[in-house]
Amino acid sequence: MESEQWNHDQHSEEIEAMCRSKAEEFRLLGYxxxxxxxxxxxxxxxxxxxxxxxxxxxxxxxxxxxxxxxMTYLTLAAYRGLN
Known part of the structure; x- marks a missing residue:
């Protein structure tokens, strides 16, 4: 059986598309x-x-x-000065 490991560069376009889709969803919710x-x-x-x-x-x-x-992530990042 093949390993579950994968190459980030190989899938970076797909990952970017998924993140873009989730960001669009959040924008529809008002963010x-x-x-x-x-x-x-x-x-x-x-x-x-x-x-x-x-x-x-x-x-x-x-x-x-x-x-x-x-939003919790953003709040914690602001408190830590990461954002």
């Missing part, structure tokens, strides 16, 4: 200034310790991101 980079920054902070997850988990993390979780 006007969300970008795909913002979505990626929010999602990828969870991968600092363990590295990139399998592709199916990454897709799930992007598409299951809730606006409330994103």
């Amino acid at each position: 006007e200034y969300v970008t795909s980079k913002d979505i990626w920054d929010c999602i990828s902070r969870n991968y600092d310790k363990d590295g990139m997850p399998p592709l199916h988990k990454l897709v799930n993390d992007i598409y299951s991101l809730k606006a409330n979780s994103y």
Whole structure:
């Protein structure tokens, strides 16, 4: 059976499209200034310790991101001075 590991560069366009889709969803909900980079920054902070997850988990993390979780991330980032 093939390994679940994947090459980030190989899938970067697809990941960007998923993040762009999620940002558009948030804009429809009234969060006007969300970008795909913002979505990626929010999602990828969870991968600092363990590295990139399998592709199916990454897709799930992007598409299951809730606006409330994103706003919590922004709030904590503002308190830490990261944003």
